[in-house]
Structure formats: C-alpha cells, structure tokens
Amino acid sequence: MTKIKNINGTSRFSAPKGYSSWLEYWEKQTKKKQSICGASGCSSNDLVGAHVQKANSTDKNYYITPLCRSCNQRTDEFDTHWELVPVPSNL
Numbered sequence: 639m640t641k642i643k644n645i646n647g648t649s650r651f652s653a654p655k656g657y658s659s660w661l662e663y664w665e666k667q668t669k670k671k672q673s674i675c676g677a678s679g680c681s682s683n684d685l686v687g688a689h690v691q692k693a694n695s696t697d698k699n700y701y702i703t704p705l706c707r708s709c710n711q712r713t714d715e716f717d718t719h720w721e722l723v724p725v726p727s728n729l
C-alpha cells in the first residue's frame with residue numbers, strides 16, 4: 639500500500655488527449671480495471687481518476703489513482719491499494 643494525499647484544485651486539469659477521463663488514462667496505463675475505491679477500508683464504486691501526491695515523501699510529482707468521489711475529497715493522508723500512474727509532464 640502507498641500513503642497518499644489529495645491535491646486540491648486539480649479539476650481544472652482535463653484528461654490527456656485521446657482519453658475521456660483520468661480514470662480511463664489510469665486503466666490504459668496499468669492495463670487494469672478496478673471496480674472499487676483504492677482507499678484502505680473503503681469499498682465505494684463511484685470512481686474517479688484522482689490526482690494525488692505521495693505522503694511523507696520527497697517525491698512531489700502528481701499521480702493518478704482510482705478513488706471514489708468521497709475519498710477524492712479527503713484532506714487527510716491515507717493508504718491506497720492501487721497503483722499510482724504519473725501525470726504526463728507535458729500538461
């Protein structure tokens with residue numbers, strides 16, 4: 639598991655060209671499809687491709703990972719089961 643935190647104000651970032659959503663971007667990059675939220679202890683299925691950063695890390699890059707809409711609003715740090723896919727640097 640990876641400890642993450644949400645990044646505020648990322649709804650202005652539209653999905654990369656050729657993808658209908660950030661969730662689709664994550665699915666294509668990982669070749670996986672998740673049906674439930676990655677947050678530890680959460681099993682909601684209204685997923686979005688959330689913009690997150692690693693918590694307690696010198697790595698300040700932005701990543702995409704599947705979270706439910708509710709967990710996408712969390713302001714604390716929490717663990718996720720799913721992989722983090724780097725946001726393309728050309729945005």
Ligand SMILES: [Zn+2]
Nearest residue numbers: 675680706709
């Ligand atoms: Zn959740």
